[in-house]
Amino acid sequence: MDTPITISGGGIIGNYISLRLKKNNINSIIVEKSEDSELPPGGIRTLTLNQQSLSMLQNVGIDPETALISKITVSDGEGTGRIQFSAEDIEEKNLSYVVMFNDLANMLMKAQKENTIFSNEVQSIQNFDNEIDSEVILKDGISIRTKIIAGCDGRNSNVAKIAALPGSFNEYKQTALTFVVSVQENTNENAYQVFSEKGIFALMPMPNNNNKHTVVWSINDSEIKDTDINDYVDNYLSYFESKLNLNMSVESKILNFKLSNHHLDKYINGSLVLIGDAAHSIHPLAGQGINLGFADADIFCEEVINAYNKGFSINEKALLKRYEIRRKGMNLIMLKSMDFFVNFFNNENLYLRILRNWGLTTFNKSRFIKAFFIKHASGLNKI
Numbered sequence: 001m002d003t004p005i006t007i008s009g010g011g012i013i014g015n016y017i018s019l020r021l022k023k024n025n026i027n028s029i030i031v032e033k034s035e036d037s038e039l040p041p042g043g044i045r046t047l048t049l050n051q052q053s054l055s056m057l058q059n060v061g062i063d064p065e066t067a068l069i070s071k072i073t074v075s076d077g078e079g080t081g082r083i084q085f086s087a088e089d090i091e092e093k094n095l096s097y098v099v100m101f102n103d104l105a106n107m108l109m110k111a112q113k114e115n116t117i118f119s120n121e122v123q124s125i126q127n128f129d130n131e132i133d134s135e136v137i138l139k140d141g142i143s144i145r146t147k148i149i150a151g152c153d154g155r156n157s158n159v160a161k162i163a164a165l166p167g168s169f170n171e172y173k174q175t176a177l178t179f180v181v182s183v184q185e186n187t188n189e190n191a192y193q194v195f196s197e198k199g200i201f202a203l204m205p206m207p208n209n210n211n212k213h214t215v216v217w218s219i220n221d222s223e224i225k226d227t228d229i230n231d232y233v234d235n236y237l238s239y240f241e242s243k244l245n246l247n248m249s250v251e252s253k254i255l256n257f258k259l260s261n262h263h264l265d266k267y268i269n270g271s272l273v274l275i276g277d278a279a280h281s282i283h284p285l286a287g288q289g290i291n292l293g294f295a296d297a298d299i300f301c302e303e304v305i306n307a308y309n310k311g312f313s314i315n316e317k318a319l320l321k322r323y324e325i326r327r328k329g330m331n332l333i334m335l336k337s338m339d340f341f342v343n344f345f346n347n348e349n350l351y352l353r354i355l356r357n358w359g360l361t362t363f364n365k366s367r368f369i370k371a372f373f374i375k376h377a378s379g380l381n382k383i
């Protein structure tokens with residue numbers, strides 16, 4: 001087989017890249033480890049897309065059902081500090097859009113099915129550090145001659161292992177619980193986030209469901225070490241009900257994920273390039289993981305399409321280097337900000353708590369700083 005671009009990983013980011021390249025007459029082959037089968041529709045997991053990510057999807061003909069978020073209220077559970085981000089701060093209609101993970105993944109997977117080799121993975125790659133084309137050998141022996149190998153295979157990326165790139169890896173020693181709740185009150189396109197000693201609790205509306213909401217609740221492992229997570233939710237959900245003045249009841253099973261982050265020092269090695277969670281992963285507190293992946297995908301596609309349209313070779317080293325330069329700094333800013341928030345709000349020191357409450361209240365009064373912050377999170381800042 002022969003293709004300009006081989007993509008390891010047919011998740012949301014891998015499929016998006018393949019689809020966008022196809023719309024620009026550039027072929028690719030996706031190698032996906034899992035079977036050729038759709039995820040169950042709906043499900044529990046949601047993703048919060050920013051305006052930029054949603055527009056990128058719509059531009060390639062993917063238009064998922066969304067729940068709108070026009071306000072986000074962030075509060076400190078142990079104090080009175082609170083900050084409200086609103087779409088009006090940036091003169092937009094909405095701040096972000098909640099989609100069902102399974103539904104978006106299925107739409108993208110279906111769109112790229114004919115380019116995908118399922119139940120397979122990359123075993124080895126030859127010549128990736130030379131100027132000549134590389135040869136990708138799959139587990140079942142299939143060989144693909146290719147110019148670029150894009151690792152979109154998530155946080156345990158196979159391509160990152162083959163590229164042997166150094167990086168930093170950090171366990172938060174926290175677990176994220178995610179589940180669906182019904183909320184009696186009308187939340188009017190509001191999303192909520194509470195930082196507290198019972199963890200970081202985020203509540204977001206769900207598409208097609210007026211009173212159903214999704215919860216992502218990050219808890220220190222030391223808090224739940226000997227406790228069943230169902231009992232933990234039973235015991236402490238009421239704490240957040242009273243903080244938010246909302247009545248909630250659990251409507252689904254409770255999924256849990258161990259939380260960690262990582263960031264590779266380099267995103268490229270010869271013709272290997274890492275994109276999305278393969279290159280970096282962050283704490284889910286701001287729901288930015290997939291948006292960083294879309295921002296990477298956008299720049300990668302832009303560089304490849306530009307080179308292709310100008311008749312340059314797409315495995316030109318400078319092309320991949322430009323992608324790395326344009327994305328690495330932006331991703332690091334987001335990663336470091338998330339770490340700052342996790343540490344700052346995970347600290348019970350009285351002085352820090354006072355500073356936190358003062359900080360939130362002061363921040364809340366500054367329309368300019370808020371607008372800057374929201375624009376960064378909404379993907380409108382791009383280099």
Ligand SMILES: Cc1cc2nc3c(=O)[nH]c(=O)nc-3n(C[C@H](O)[C@H](O)[C@H](O)COP(=O)(O)OP(=O)(O)OC[C@H]3O[C@@H](n4cnc5c(N)ncnc54)[C@H](O)[C@@H]3O)c2cc1C
Nearest residue numbers: 009011012013033048121153154158276277287288289290
């Ligand atoms: C609890 C939780 C909540 C989250 N909430 C949000 C949120 O609200 N908003 C948000 O933006 N982000 C959120 N995230 C992060 C988000 O889910 C990820 O950033 C996103 O899924 C990354 O997409 P990706 O396509 O890069 O990788 P993945 O989704 O990991 O996809 C990788 C694909 O590669 C395949 N694969 C893996 N290994 C191989 C291999 N060796 N060979 C071939 N294929 C392989 C996998 O099967 C998969 O299809 C959350 C994460 C967690 C844990």
